[in-house]
Amino acid sequence: MTTSLLYQAIDQLSREKGIDLEIVISAVEDAYLVATRKYYKTNEDLQSHFNKETGVVEVFAVKKVVEQVADPDREMTLDQARKLQPEAALESEIRIPKATDMLGRIAAQTAKQVIFQKVREAERDTVYAEYSNRVGELVNCTVKRLEGPEVIVDLGRAEARMPRREQLRLETYQIGDRLRAVIKEVDRAARGPQVVVSRADGMLVQRLFEMEVPEIYDGTVVIKTIAREAGERSKVAVFSKDADVDCVGACVGMKGMRVQSIIRELRGEKIDIIEYNEDAIAFAANALSPAKINHVSVVDAEEKHLEVIVDDTQLSLAIGKKGQNVRLAAKLLGWHIDIKSEEEKRQEIESQMAAMARRGAAITELLGLGDKTLEKLRNHGIATVEQLAQMTPDELTQIQGIGEKTVERIRVVVTDYFERGEATAAEAGEPATETGDAADSGSPAEVEEAGKEALTEEAVPAAASPSSSDADVAGSEAVDEGDRNRKTSDEDLNPQAIEEAQGPEEARGKGASDEPAAESVEAASLHERREAGPSPEGDEHK
Template identity: 45%
Template structure:
């Protein structure tokens, strides 16, 4: 080994960012194994790498004992005192045992260690770089696909897009440029693995941050997102500034801002609604474009409510295959039951009838006798009683 090795380590540190000290430490550990493997030695050895000259030395480490039981691991106190009178029992002495041809083995081992460390360093660099993009969006190029994944080139690494993270209305072809949401970055035995998504709700959040400066600056806040990827989404927004309309800001002049996002998501419909700290108003806004007459909260469940809409708005409020109601429930976190005005009127009538029946069934004969009637009702009752008595007399005769 020579100064050429030191120069190579310096260049490696400068180009790849691999610390020279880390490589030397790994090299010394590898050379210990290489020495024992090639020379069949079982003694304790250490390898030292001279960072000034690039030379490598192998030392056998032996413990000073009164009586030697294993000459490869121990040295007698008598022999130790001949080396240095200061040695005592329990001390360790290093004896250089560097073989003459160890340079060739060291060079081969160094090559393997350096290549391994370079690969590990490159993996760490890539992992650190892309873990910084976790929960953010990146633009990539579709390269290929198999039965499990679509592989997206992000530059230094190939990310994977699983089937559940794909949008059902999209077809991906090689060389297509797409924006993806970096869902997670994991370390694996084969290097960093980046998982991306096109269906994640937070993809919408990041796209709005790109298109709407007020969202990026925090003036307009996205409170909640409910998304059925590729079909329809609802976004609840709130403005920190009373003078700014959050919905209009996100829609943009002539709908340009939201249209850019719709185009990126291949025509996915967007409902942008205003968040309100009053749950009734918030739920009514979430069911947009349907009109809401009333919101009745369930007294037994704080997260359930019944929404009353005009008869002609019922189908609009529910939406195709229940989509509008389903997204509104996801957006607000409430279980929403939608009823028309006529259904609610019938419901109230039935409840009133049930209430009257319960009251009537609970009344006793004394309750009927004690009931107060007006003059007309009293005369009618007297006539009915007289007729009933006459019929009883006729039957008796």
Template identity: 50%
Template structure:
């Protein structure tokens, strides 16, 4: 009974199952028994779960042909000991209880401690692996080189120095609240990693302070943080009668102030989320006012135009405001003033007008009309529907046809010049003919100037590298990948041929 009392006490202390402790004790007694009677024997121990009595037994398996005399015996041998013995049966010999010597007792203790520790680690891992993304409270147990070990009651966790807020110091015995961002199984036991800088920590703090978030009426769509300094959080309400920003701020700012207090005074901008990317970006740049936005969905970029006096506010100290807005929205944001935007547009208009004057042999009035209608390249004019050109004010069908003819003639001359240049640079015909001529003569010249001359050279590029060389506007990411995969096709063809020859 004393053995069962010890097992109960250990199970309570370590918060593990009593059965696991008793199994560890059985393995310890079993190991001591094998040390006494020989490790080659199949010796097992059993502890009665009600009385605490210990049974030590040797098992012998009945087999047709004996391979190990210490653990097996033939059917004839077995039937001398037990008349009705059958193949596959185990005969059990009761062994006298062990009188534990000092060394045997020490070994048994080590086995029990090891097994109990393994069971405790397994319990900790299983308990905390499903608690990732939760906030936990604990006491600081020790601080080493800025890393804080936190006692969570039933386990220990690590709060690394880079996961602490700036200028934040903890001492032994301090209470700490943190976010579980990872739980890993490692050789030294489960490792629970905490953070106070993770965006999820702020989201969970708001969920604790704002009942509408906890109930799912208000949803946190995104969080961006500059830990200890400033943060932006985007929220949306699924109930039109509830203002998501007002609910998160609370009466006289009580809710948001509770979160700010926990985060050591980190300033928090609460932003209304919008499905419309442009509106969301404008909201995210608050408190700056925005005059105009231009989306480039293909490159995931957005140009934001602000009044001259709002530029520093939009960018923020050391670029903090625009950086957090970019993280929050997932868009690359370029900010410019109205004056800069006007100058940029004027320069673009001037450049395009000059191109049309030169390529189409027209005067500035016609060139400006084409630019005003949104034409940016000679290719667009060459291959657009003539009816669209004819609809421009002052144009008719004859003018449209003439413009198209001149555009196509200019492109043909350009292609001939570029083809000649491509050949001079040594770019192979195989590259030029790839993917039904998707690489234009101009693109091929750019490749040649960058040392890409053969299929192998092209195949070695990544999609982004190809777009950087020929121009991001020239090919989309999907087209770039298609071109590179077509260039690599001969590698697989060669592999197939090689495999066939070997076979």
């Protein structure tokens, strides 16, 4: 069978565009219909048919045979129909040929535009059908032209566009450059190329690793997640299904050959390969590399909030340039990360302790006291731990329902509360004791010590050793002095006896240099004589 030149041209067009032949023929037939209707200015029901042998598009006006004509453009009587076709019958259709050889230049131009439009629509449908299932695939492309900020690339059978947001920040493009990119999306309604390719998406890094690392390609090593700032830095979390395979080492390769190949493709972009861990705390410590992490804690599990503590020297490294390292780590984990140095954390704990001391911790924070005991204390006006610590055992026993056993229990619980506070401060690097200005300013350590002294001073039974009470109240110097006082009898306290035992010069020297200590001795002696009753020695010393 011979074919016309028009049919051959249509067949060639369908092959070049990758469009089905019937779609192109339908476009030609529709073009003739539009041109014919425009030429005849009619509302008749027109149909067209392409003859492959002659290459002629035949156009017909279709009319229905009826008894009474209501629409002359679409209906005709039986007599009119039988003049054209003798075998015509009622309710049948008659096809009346329309001449197309006189359509002229305008009609031909209209037909041409219709054909082009139909072909473009068919081509777009073909491109969408082919590439919509290839999203995320790595493709090789060539820069075809530059349209403002966008780069138009040739994929072979179609064109694609690379918007500015999908380009590497410091990368420039020239016509003819060969690139590797991933298909990010296919937009059916786009005016220009429907396919959007990207060199900034994290999927590009994953596809490049799949090409370079056989363990990733065969599934032994899995890329769990990728956080990327295109052109600058990427963090890749990997996991090995085989315990004998080092996931990080497999991705790096011998002497870094595998990862260096990817870095070159990405124009020098830095890549951190991190071992994935199901535990968010361990994963966070890995994700913040190369910084060394001291401690990671969960602030709020529901809100996915982590707090990371590092040495002062590691703080800038953990945060990274313009916060890049911690930002990428947060993207990798999907958690919010707060990074603090040891000094910042210590100051934060100190401020919290100071605030707690100022406002006073509620007695409900004491561990070990029953609800009834707490209720009795609150009814007596004791609302804070500090108030409770300042009370003596006698004052506590005056509260109805609180006996000596309860007082002892309160003393143990309050002491444990302050010791736990000291341990928390010690973990943050606080000194074990507060001296100097800190003690004068009413620091938490001072409040805690005062609370312990108040409870301990009178909670000890009356038969307890006096030296134990003195140690809690007056410190080491007072204890030593008190021991000397208790070892000295009334006779030894006599000035004459002291002078005879030490000699005149030694007694005068001690009196001049240790006057406060002598006053303490004298005060202790007076206190003992008052309890023992008047004596000649006491009056003489006085």
